[in-house]
Amino acid sequence: MAKEYRYIGKKVPRRDAVDIVTGAVNYLDDLRMAKLLYGKVLRSPHPHALIKNIDKSRAEKLEGVKAVLTWEDVPDWRGGTPGMTRILDRKVRFVGDAVALVAATTEEIALAALRLIDVEYEVLPAVLDIEEAIKPGAPLVYDEFEGNIVPPEFPLFGPGCLTGVSMGDVAQGFDEADVVVEGTCGYQNLPNAIPPEPPGVIALWEEPQRVTIWASTQAPAVDRMILAGVIGWEVDLKVLGHPVGGSFGTKIVVWQLESFACALSKASGMPVKMVLSKEEHLATFVLRPESRMNAKVGMKRDGTVTAVSGTWLVGTGNHSTTTQAQIAVGCGEIQLMTRCRNWDLKSAIVCTNRNASGSVRGFGGQELKCAFVPILCLAMEKLGIDPLDFIKKNFIKPGDGYFWRDGSWYQYRGIDYSPAMDQGAERFGWRDKWRGWLRPSSVNGPLRRGVGVGVHGNADIGEDVSEAYLRLTTDGTATLFSCVTEHGTGQRSNYLKMIAEVLGLPLEKISISPSDSTITPFDFGPVGSRGTYAIGSAAIAAAEDARRKLLELAAPLLDAGVEDLDTEDGMIFVKADPDRCLPWIAVGHDRTILGYGRFEPDFTLANCMTTFVEVEVDTETGKVTLLEVVNATDAGKIIDPPGLEGQLNGCLGAAGIDSALFEETIVDRGTGRILNANLLDYKWRTFAELPVIKNVVLESAISSHRFRAVGVGEVSTAAGPTAILMAVSNAIGVWLVEYPVTPERVLAALNRVAGGPQGGAA
C-alpha cells in the first residue's frame, strides 16, 4: 500500500502538451478534407413567427451552391426532450431560429446565398419572461405544451426521475422552526460559458444511410445516442471525437448543428462543415437555463433546517434537451447541502421565445442553489447564524441519505468535508473577516469590503456507465481504447497515468486511441465530475483485466501461480524470487491481450467545494471588485497537480463566479434579440483583473477506486455565485437577490432606505 507511485500525483506533462504549445492540435475547424462544402444557416429576425412563404429559387441558382433546404425539404427529424423540435419548422421560435440551410463550395458563396432567400413571415406575439409564459392566455411556444410547461420526464433517468424533493411533513417542520422565512430569488442572467472554439461539425452522409460525424463534443458516444434519436436509429452512425477547444458542458447538446450538417450532406452528397461564428455562438447556441425560486424555509437556532417548501421555475428557452436532467440532478444536490427531513419542493420547466437551454458546468445544482441559498441566508440572518457554521452542519455526512436523479434513495458512504471547510476558512481568515450579516468586514471611506461563503457538492462523480478496452502488445506496450475526448481537463493523459501504475509500465509505452465510436466501447464521457472516478475506474479495470490475462499466460512458463507474479517495465517475475522472470514477449510475439473494464453507476459518493470570497464595493460608483477567492476541497489522491489547479482556478470564468459579478446575456424583452452577442459587448474577465486565488486541497482516502481519488473540476464554478451575493450584501448592508451585481444594481440598492431585506423575508 505504501508503494510510491511513479506518475500519480506527480507533475507530468500532458500527452498533448507539445502539440498544444506548437499549434499542432487539430480542432474541428483545422481538419482538411477534399470536396468539403460549407454550411450556413438563415436565421429568423423574429422571436415568434410563422413562415408564410419561402422562396429559395434565387439562392439555388447561385454558382457554387450545392443545396438549399427549408422546412418543406428536410426530413421530419425532431430533437429535444421530449422530441418535439423539428430541425427546421414552419414556425420559428426565437430570434436566430433556423429558417433555411445552405451548403456551398465556399463560405462566402454560402453567405451570399442566404441573402437570396426570400421569406415572408406572419409575426406572432412572443413571450420572453418565464412568469409571463405560464399565465393564462400567454402565447404558446408549442401548441402541445399547455401553459408553456414542458413535461418533466427524462427517459434516461427512468420512471422515477426526480422533479422535486418530497419527504416528511413540512407543516410539522415549520411548526418546529424558530424562524420561518419566505423569499424569491432568481438566477436569470443567462451567463454563457463561451468556450473559445465555436461549436462545429463535419457530416458526411453516404447513401443509403451511412453517416460519419466529425464533432467538437465532450462525449462522442452520448452525442451519437442523441443524434441517432433525431435522424433515426436505423442510420449507420459513426461519431469521431476531436480535441475540444473548451466546452464547459455546453458541447454535449450539439445535435441541432449536427442534424443541419447531416441534412445538407444528404442533399448534396458531399461532406459539409458547419462552424458557428462567434456571434451565432452567443446569439443562437444553448445557454444556461434560467432559474427562479419562491421558497419557504424553517430553521432552528442551531442551524437545523426543519422544512423547505417552494416552487422552482426553470426557463428552458424555445426547447429543452437536458433541462429535465438538470432539474433531477439539482434536486439531488440541494439535499447534499441541506440536511432536512421535511421537503415539499416542486419544479416546472417553462419554455419561452429565446435560445434553447443546454447543459452547462454546474448542471442544475448551480442554477438551483443560486436561487435558493439567498433565501436560506434570510433565515440565517434572522437567527444570527454564521454561514460557515451552517454549511459545516448541513453538508452531507457519512450515513446520511438522499434521493438522487432516478428517484431512488442512496446512503452516503463518503467522507465528512468539514476538515476541508475548516482549513479553507483558516486560509481565508474567515473568523477574523466575518462580522455578522449585512455588516462589512472593513470600511475605508467609500470602499466597503464584505465576505461570503458558498458550498456545492455533487454525487455525479459516479454517474452513468463507462467502458474501456486495454490492449497489451507483447513488445511491452499498451493502448487504451476510450470514447473520451480531451476538452481541457487533461483526463486523457490522466488515464494513461493510472494504467501505467497498474501495469508497471513507463508512461511513454502507453497510448490512447482516438475517441472514435466505431472502435471504442461505450462511455458516457467526461461530463459532470465523473472523469476521475467513473471513467478512471473503467480504465483501471481494463488494465487490471489485461494484466491478469497476461499473468495467467505467464504463470505456467514460470511454474508459479498467478497470485505469485507481478510485472514491471515489461518483465513478469515471481514476487518472492524476482530473478525468475520473463519479458512479456515470452507469452507469444503473435499474441494480443485485450482487457475490458466497465464502471457501473454509483451514487453513494459526492464531491464538495467550499468557496470563500472577499469583495470590495465602491459605494460611489457601485463597482464590485473581487479581491480574493479561497477554494477548499478534498479530492482524495491528487492525480495531476497542474490540471487540478487549472480546474479550480476555473471557478471564475465560463459562467462561474463571474456570473454573479458581471457576466450576463442581455435579451431585449421587446424584440427578443440578444444585445451583447459578441466578445466586445459580452463582459469577460481579462488578465489585468485577476483576484488572488488560493486553493486548499486535502487528500483524504476516499473509497472510490484503487487510487482513492474523486473529480472536483466541474464543481469549482458552482459554489461561488451565492458567495458573491452574500459578500456584496454584507459589504453594503443591503440584501441583493439578483445576479449579476452590476454597478446599477448596487447603487439602486444603496439608494433604497437603509437596511431591510429585499427578498421578502417574512
Place this chain on the structure above:
Amino acid sequence: MVNGSEVDFGIGTEEHQVPPSETLADTLRERLGLTGTKVTCDNGACGTCTVLMDGKAVLSCMTLTVECGGRRVVTIEGLRDPLTGALDPIQQAFIDEGAFQCGFCTPGIIMSAKALLLENGAPTEEEVKEGLSGNFCRCITHYQVVRAVMAAAQGGE
C-alpha cells in the same frame, strides 16, 4: 515572409489570388495551412489569432493580407528553432507550468507573450498581465500562464 519563408501572392479575385478583403488569419489558415493560428471572435476582441508582424503582436483576424507586403510574419509554427526544432523558451515554460487547459487560446497567448518579451525582456508580473490583457481564456489558465511567462523571462536573462 512567413516563418522565415518567402511567400508571394498576387492580389485579385482569381482563385489563386488573394482578394483585397482577405484577412491574414484566413490566408495563414486556409492558403498556407498554418492552422496553429486559431480564430475565436474574428472581430478583434479576443487575441486568439495573435501573430507577430515585424516582432509586434497583431491580430491576424483584423489585418488584411494586402497590408503584409514586405513584412515578417511569425506564427506559432515558427517559434521553434528552425535548425534544432527546440521549443522556444516560452513554449517550454508553458509545458513546465501546465499553463493550458483546452489549449485553444494558447497559441495566441504564447504569441502575445513572445511580443511582450521581445519588447521587455524582464517584465514585472503586472506588466505580463497588462501585456496579455487582450487575450481571452475561459478555462482560467491565467495564473499558470503568468508564472510561465515570468519563468521564461527569467530563464532568458
